[in-house]
Amino acid sequence: MSELYSKYSEKPWSETFQLVRRCMDKTRADTKPCETIKKCMQKLQEALNVTSVNAMVTRLEMIAKQRGLGSHRSPTETACYLTADLFYLEVLLLPGGGVEDVKVAQHGEAPESNVSLLQLLRMKRFEEFSVKLDDLASLYNVPGDSDTKIKVYTSLQHLQKDLLKISNLPRRLIESNVHVDMVLNGRIGSVMSCREGNPMSIQYYISPSDVLMEMLCPGESSRGQVAMVVVGASGTTHRLQMESLIPTPPQVDSVGLPVFRPLSEASSELLPAFFLLKLQPPLPTLNSFIHKMSQITEGVVNVTPETGLQGEPIFQLIKQAGLEEKNYKMSGDGKDAHFLKTLPDTELQSYVFGDAEWKCDSWKGALIHTVPFTHPAHVPALLELLRHQSVINILLASCISSHEHQPGIACDLNCEILPESDCSFSVAFSLLDSDSLAVLMVSVVDCRQVQCRLLTGGLVDHSLDDYASRVLTRCLSIPITMRAIRKRMASMRPPACLISEPASVLKAESSPSTTPHHAVDSVPATIPTALLSPEPMEEDGLPSPPGHYVMSVAAAPAVDVNTDAVANPSPCASVGVYSHWVASSLPAELI
Template sequence: MKTKTLSDLKSKFADKSWNETIQLVRRCMDKTRADGRVCDPITKCLQKINEALNVSSLTAMVSRLEMIAKQIGLGSHLSPTETVCYLTADLFYVEVVLLPGGRVEDVRVAHHGEAPVSSPTFLQLLRMKKFQEFSLKLEDLASFYNIPGDVDDKIKIYTALQHLESDLLKISHLPRSLREGDLHDDLILNGIIGNVRPGNEETPMKIEYYISPSEALMRLSSTGEVGGGQVALVTVGSSDTPYRLQMEPLIFSPPQVDLFGVPAFQQLSDSCSALLPATFLLKLQPPLPMLTSFIEKMGKITDGVIPEKHLQVEPLPQLLMKTSTIQNTKISWTEGVQFVVPLPASEYHSYVFSGSEWGHESWEGALIDAVPFTHPGHVPVLLDTLRHQSAINVLLASCFSNHTHHIDAGLSYNLKCEVLPESDCCVSVTFSLENSDHLAVLLVMMADFRQVSCRLLMPDFVDHKLNDYISRVLMRCMSIPITMRAIRRKVANLMIHPSPVAEPPCTFKMESSSPTIAVCPDVSDPDIKPAVYPSVSQEGNGEKSLPSSAGYYVMSVASTPVDDNANTDAVANPSPCASLGVYSHWVTNGVPAELI
């Protein structure tokens, strides 16, 4: 059909220029037809014609821009002087200022009620005639404002989004103590709402809420460009149920905070809010595999805004495999999977995941790409839940590799381990050390993303300081294989030297033969360097300890003024742990009771 249509057009208009043919086809497409499918072949032909032509005239550039707008669902028109092409939507428009010969002088983006602002990204793409990339970028911009309802509702929802961004910026600027040596990483991990980047003419507000040690190391060892980690875009989405959204800022100016650094919010009322068929959204990039229990927690935080819909659940490790960069994604978990993880100094570990053990309901998860909410006070607690899940994912994924074998494969390794689920947010690693006839078990307890602790269970061997050391190693590298390597070396050293020995610091090293990983070296390692991520508290006697236990906090939404005991200058707590009026009974204070 495509070939025949192109052939007919070519033979019928052989004596005419391509520009005349294109104009005729465009006029035909603009006519209303009862069956839109009739135009599909012509539309595809026109697209191929435009892509084949060299855009070297003003008419050709306008034609290409109009075609892009139609594909995305935007309107388009020329200015009376025919020097500006407008690509329009309900809440924004794009001005493309043209010069003779199809050259582009400027590209400006104007959001509703705001003046046009030049967009260097759009301008560069059009000047380089990268129309495909320009189309994708423009489609992303249009999707950010895919707001339901009539024009009045869309304007109100966009206004609510602007006030939400204003409140989130106020929260991000609250004073707080510095925990990490690197300011960027500290903002991501310990900021009340992560590292906030205000929206601009091209993208909405962006929140960086988690970064793993390996990603932080890659960022520091690269050209200095910030990248990687987990990101959430603050946008809006449609909802079948109307929700009350703010029509003005809800945080007092200047912000009034309690003893924990949590700001007070003005109560939602008819005068400062409106019922609208939409919710705010945290669009997760990339989408995050989450345990169903964590999804339920987020539903409680948002007071039921997250809909209870059927989720395609599967074991969390299997879900992580599908969303990771591991090349071998066709793995059957029925009989179990064995990963071979290479480490520096030609050391190899094997990690076995039993399909039957990981099939329990408590460790089932689903892929989440957006989290709906209705109040700025929801965001800090939602982000803490996302951070907690991200930390669990990083730990489990550290045992994955592109090298997989069946469990019964007779291969030789420095260490063989089996990773098993225990209680909620707790896994065990069963292994056998060299020159030992007994099995040992490492319990990894993830109370929250800042509090990961370990307990080593070995026959006829008790060393409480070793548990503290292992916990610090794991917190610093967030890698089970690297921690197992440190255990193997440490236990061997203690067997030879029963008396206390100096604990080597954990540092990061780049190995050319393997991915970037963290290494806990021997005392004699000449390459010891100060660790950058993450830090742990230092006591006055020089001993390192685990982070303090999490507390319980409530976000205040009272409309009444803050009482006299409120400290408006207090250092903000880096992570409030409760939603609006919902106590965080699910937050574990320290080690789970069943493991003490």
């Protein structure tokens, strides 16, 4: 190395770079590339400024090799092509290394300009360009020859057409905001068809805080839960459609979904692939939900998450996903998790997750990145489960912060979150001006129904259950709901209804200290008025007399509603955490 250094110390970088490139292009007896030379080559290319056509072409060729694609220049040397079996990219070059246009041509289709790829190359953000190119290649990530890949791509196109047909079936509008209504109440959410080389995507859920952020900063960034529709390789063959399975005109069943034609040998083929819902971001999912997905797809779902099927406590997975810490590890030390939440007027709330209680099997899960399926009829049912799981995650995430307990900080409210039955948990908290405890039972019936019941040892006021359900459904935030309940109870007379015996033991009296990080906690939450219409809720076996009410996203206002409950009748009523955002629009009882 010292001899090489002395030999080339006086030579320019460009000459050294060309020499290394010529060595890389030479045929070797050993076809396995030298990893050390490849890394050196990559570092050299990244160190050089792209100020010429040759430099741009060299950088594109390196990216193509990294992604397993071919590359070549046009005869006129004014374009560079990155090629695969079923698509290619045409990069039109300008003198000085600039890029005039980037076109994507998929199998059997005319080239189409891709604005996002063009902007990345013009700004010389090559790493992001490489990631986008990998997403495009994932559309055809199946083994086999070109004929097999063409058949898989054809099947994917027919699936996409059927999903668009399902999405476009006429239905009653529930929300005043058309986009929010499509995401929350559409049969498969809001569908964005394949364009500019990007796969079809489905926005299947959006939280109240995301709705508000979209109103305050429209188009700033994509929000909510999204699933891309792609294909994946399979060790076994599956029968996939080779034509549309929805007749024209479509026939609708009793639940509003189309009636599909059966798969036959004429309308399908056995292929070594299946379809995938690629979740962005990955979703912490309960093992019971994973089992339900397997039943929907008739055993196709074979989840192999990083954490394994034995599962981890769901709140640990939610914290990991929310913080997006690559080096984050489950504590596994047997200690309870303490979190501190900050609300307006410097109010502090403490939340405790018991380690032993949350290790129960019914509340263990895994971080899911993809969901395999083979038939368009699977998609609506799968997305309903993903929506249901999203609501559970948002509620629990509202109690989780980025840092855990630090002693010496006094809190206005101490709460303990305990798992109950499937999709139900309890919040034990201290009452105002009392050493007694109360328990708020929260049951997530589905993605559109959140039921609340307040358990105390004194007189029962059913309007508090209805009121808590209204607030929680509107904001999907436990801290906001707890603040509203305590203020509502403090304003009620007589105060003798406070309980003297706790319904659950509060484990931690010390207070955590941290700053809230989750979006639900850092912005006000808003949902249109249709979400606030009360309707009688069904009994689920919790210890409370009948006559409670639940907020339903999907249903119209029901008959015989409880008109005594306090609700904000104005559209987009805000329930907030940080009052400096929209303090003037907060209901008085929630500030």
